[in-house]
Amino acid sequence: MDFGLTQPQELLRDSIARFLAQDVGIERVRRAMDSESGRDEAIHGQLGDQGITGLLIDMDLGGSELGMQEAAIAAQELGRAAAPVNFHSAYVLAPLLLAGADAGDRRSALLEGIAEGRSLITPILDAPIDDGRIDGAVLYVPDAPWSDAFLLESGGSLHLLDASIPGIDIEPLETVDDTRRVAEVTFSGIDLGAAESLGGSADSTRRAVHAARIALAADALGAAQKGLHISVEYAKERKQFERIIGSFQAVKHICAEVLAEVDPVQSLLWHTADAWDGESDEIDHLAPLLKAHATEVASTAVTMTTQVFGGMGFTHECDMHIFYKRAGYDRQMMGNPTALREQAAAVMYA
C-alpha cells in the first residue's frame, strides 16, 4: 500500500506551485479582482504553456493525458493562489464533456485549442433546449463574457454554440469572490441548427460533473490551507500584551483545530480523485460527499483563521478575505453541501 502522491505527481505539484508563485502572485490576482470585468486575459495561454489546461486531454491532441489526481493537484494549487480562473469549468468540465463527444475533426480541434490555452469553452449543463430551439436565461455561467463558445448539454447530448452568434445576450453578475466571475446568459429562441451537434452521453456527463465537483473541492481545500498558512505566520509575528499572540492557547487552538479538520480532507480528496481515475462505482457518492465535506470544512476554516488576524482580518488589504470568499464560491457553485449530501445519501442508501 502506498497512499499519497507519486513522485511525478509531487513534481507536478511543485512545478505548478512554482509557476503560480512566480507568475500569478497576489498582486496580479488583486488586479483582476479590482478590475471591472475580473478578466485576466493572459492567464489561459500561460496555463496552456504550463500544461495545466491539458491535463485531462489526450496526448495526440496536445494534452498530457493524465487523470483526475493530477487535475485535483492543479485545482488545489490554483485555489491556494486564488488564481483568477474557473478551472473546474474551462479545464475540467469542458474537456471531459468533449472527451465524451463523437470523435471527429471538430472535437479534436476544440480539445487542441483548450490544451493550448487558446480556446475558452464554457459548458452549460441542463441547457434550455426545447423543441429544436435554444431559448431562455441561464444564471451563474462562469466566464461567459469572454467565452469563445458555449457547450450546451441537455440530457447527455452536447451542442456547441459559437458565442458570437446573434441572439445571445450576456450580462455580467457581481460575485462576492472577485477572483472568479459569472454571468447571466440569455438565448433568445436560437434555432438549434445554429449549434453543432457533438453527440455525448449521460454517462460521460455524469463523470464530468463529478470531476468538476472534485476540482471545486480541491480549490476550497487549497484556499483553506493558504488561509491557515498565512494566519499561522501572522500568529508568529503579532504581539499583544507583550506576547506573541500564537502563544495564547486561544489562538493556538484555533490554528490546531483548523488543521485537524482540514488535513484529513487532503486524504479524502486523493482517494476520491483516485476513485474517479479507476472508474470505481464509489465515485457516485464520493464526489458529492467530498465536495460537501471539503467546502464545509473550508468555510469553518476561513471563518476561524480570519479571526486570528483581529481587525486586520476584516480589511481588504489583508489577503485573508480573498481566501475567505474563494471558499464561499466553491461552496455554493455546482451544488452546496446540503444538496450534495442528499445526493450522496440517495446513492449510498438506495
Add this chain to the structure above:
Amino acid sequence: MDTLIGSEYDSLREEVRSFFAANEDAVVPAGPGFGGDASEVRRRVVEWQKRLVDGGYAGREIPQRYGGAGHEPDPLASLVIEEEFQDAGVSLGMENQGISMFVPTLLHFGREDQKQDLIRPTIRGEMIWCQGYSEPGSGSDLASLRTSAVLDGDEYVINGQKIWTSGAREAEMMFALIRTEADAGKHAGISYIVLPMDTPGIDVRPLMTMTGDASFNEVFFTDVRVPATNVIGRPGQGWEVGTYTLRFERNMLGRSNATESYVAGCVDILRETGLIDSPVYRDRLLKLEGRVQAMKYHQLRLLTDRLKKRDSGAGGLIVKLNNCQLNYDICALAIDAMAERGVLKRGSKHVRDYGNWQRNYMYALGLIIGGGTAQIQKNIIGERGLGLPREPKPAAA
C-alpha cells in the same frame, strides 16, 4: 415567575401603534429588506430618528434638558416598545457609537455643560461620532495605547495614530482614549477626550474592508490642539470611562431585535425556495430559532436583574459572544438556501435584499472580532464570570 407584561402597558402599546400611523410617511423598516442608494438611506434614517426622538421612543430616558423625552427609566416600557416595533417590522432607530455608547457614558461621567452641548444633536442623528480606541499596536491590549496628549496652557496637544476607526469620515466628533500622563501606570495615564473631526492636524485615511465598503479608517494626529476641558471624567480616569463605554458597545453588538428580523428574512427565503419543507433546512432553522429564543428570554432575565439591581454575573458577559455568532450563522443559512445565488453581491442583478445577506455575513464576522474579539470575550467569561485564574504572564524577556 411572571413573564407577562402587565396590562398597565396596554395603553403604551396603543400609543406606539398610533405613532406608527401618524408617522407612516417616514417609517423605516427593520431587517434585510431595507437598502438602496446610500445617501437616500441615510436621509431616511436620520429623518426617522428625529421622529422617534420627538415621539419619545429614542432617547426615551434622557432628561428633557438634554433633548430626550425624560421618561423615568422603565425597562419594561422599553421592552414593550421594542416588541411593538418588532411586530410591526419597524426600525428602532439609529444604533451607533454616539447614541448607543457615548451618550450613556457622558450621562454618567460628563459635566453639565458637556451634556447640554453634546447629547441633543447626537440622539437626533445630527452629530455622528466615531470611536478612537484601537491603534496599530494596541487592539486586544488596548491599555498599551500610545497616542499621547501633552498639556500646553489650557490645551492638549495630541500626536499619534488610531486605526480601524469605523465611520471616521462621516463623523463630526470622536471620543478617544489618549495617554495624557506618560509616567503613570499603563492604565492610569489614559484620558477620555472628545474632539471635533475638523480640528486642524487630524488626517483621516480610509481603509477598505472585506465587504467592499471603506468604513474603516486610519486617523493620524499631528499637533492637534483641543481645549483641556474636552476631557470626559477626570484626566487619568480614561480607562474607567473607556471601559464603561465598551460595556455599551457589547450590548449594542449583542442586541437581539435585529437578529429576529433576520430570522424572519431567512424564513422568507426558505419559503420562496421551497426549502422550508426540507427536513435539513428545518432542522438548521429551528436550531437557530432555539438559540434566538433562548437569547431573547436571556435578555429578559438580564432585564429583571437590572430592575432588581442585581449583578447578572457571567450571564451578562456571554451576550456579545453569543449574538454575534448567531447573526453570522443566520446569514450563513440564508446564503446556503440561496445556493448559487448566494455568491452574488450588492449591485449585482438578481441579488436578493440589496446584498444585505452577503454583507452582513461578513460584517457579523467583523463584529465577532470588533468590540473585543471572541477569544478575549471567552477569557473575560472564564476569568470574571467563572473565577478562573488568568493565563500566566510570560517571563520578562
